[in-house]
Amino acid sequence: MTDRTDDRLMTDYVGGDENALRIIVERWERPVFAFLVRMLGSPEEAEDLCQDSFMKLIKAADRYRPEGKFQSWLFRIAGNQARSRLRRRKILRWLPLTDDYDNAPARDPDALTDLTGKEERDLVQEAVARLPERQRQALVLKQYHDLSYQEIADTMGTTVASVQMLLHRGMSALRKDLAARRDEG
Amino acid sequence: MNETRHPAGHVLQAYHDGELPANEDAAVAAHCEDCPTCRTELEELAAMTGLLAASPTPELPRTVWHRVRPGRAKESRLRPAFGLAACAAGIILGFLVGPIRIAAEESSAESSWSESVTVWSGQASTSLLAVYQTGQE
Known part of the structure; x- marks a missing residue:
């Protein structure tokens, strides 16, 4: 029964259904991993933290309240993992992205029409990686995971107004960064 | 507006x-x-x-399920306890076996020591001689 909602699966898991947990992990491991790669710039670290995020989910499962906010809750766990790792690494600026990431398939091939190819995609990835951590988190959750402003606010423990500002500043910074890089090129 | x-x-x-x-x-x-x-x-x-x-979506190379399933989580929680037990056993074993080995080694210790000193002093004197000869040249 893979059509069970996330809330239902969490309730079933807390009630002793281990298969419900398996469905949750298999449903969410790829989005969580992609989010962590974009936050950290390292697929290896992202894989470790993806695992850790689900371990945290298991430990906190009893405290989860099924109110239809599972995605925000899970991304909050993963975001906390990413933030503590970034704090540990003290990475505040540029994060190099590896070939594994570069070779992954594009999400929307039609959107490549305006690009000059891999070089431009690399520029975009690097510009995202250079954003301040909270701007990057808000932007990644919006652009790649399609969360609403309210869901991003729930995930990041902030207000919708703050999310608006983070996204606006993040997008402005990206545009300036890319314009500067193109001028250099 | x-x-x-x-x-x-x-x-x-x-x-x-x-x-x-x-x-x-x-x-x-x-x-x-x-x-x-x-x-x-x-x-x-x-x-x-x-x-x-247009940015590529990072692909998870393998599922993480086998590493996060509850049984595995319990196993990893048990590991520190096993580690502590192994350390304690090692210390106790060290106390029990240590004196026996020391007693067995004491009898041969003096001869081993004198052999080592002889080998070392032989090498040192050879090296000093080589340096002295180089200086003379």
Whole structure:
């Protein structure tokens, strides 16, 4: 029964259904991993933290309240993992992205029409990686995971107004960064 | 909202993302109809969104399920306890076996020591001699 909602699966898991947990992990491991790669710039670290995020989910499962906010809750766990790792690494600026990431398939091939190819995609990835951590988190959750402003606010423990500002500043910074890089090129 | 009074950047961003309340959304839409500056801004936001969407999605190389399933979590919680037990056993074993080995080694210790000193002093004197001879030349 893979059509069970996330809330239902969490309730079933807390009630002793281990298969419900398996469905949750298999449903969410790829989005969580992609989010962590974009936050950290390292697929290896992202894989470790993806695992850790689900371990945290298991430990906190009893405290989860099924109110239809599972995605925000899970991304909050993963975001906390990413933030503590970034704090540990003290990475505040540029994060190099590896070939594994570069070779992954594009999400929307039609959107490549305006690009000059891999070089431009690399520029975009690097510009995202250079954003301040909270701007990057808000932007990644919006652009790649399609969360609403309210869901991003729930995930990041902030207000919708703050999310608006983070996204606006993040997008402005990206545009300036890319314009500067193109001028250099 | 007229052409000269543009919406703030974060409001335009929220309009682009479809996140404004209905009344505010309508006001911004009306403004943008007559404002080429804001229309250009919206086009640039759309282009930036397209660039971001074109970025490849990182692919998880293998499922993490086998590493997070509850049984595995319990196993990993047991590991520290096993580690502590192994350390304690090692210390106890060290106390029991140590004196026996020391007693066995004591008998041969003196001869081993004197052999080592002889070998070392032989090597040292050979080296000193070589240095002295080089200096003489």
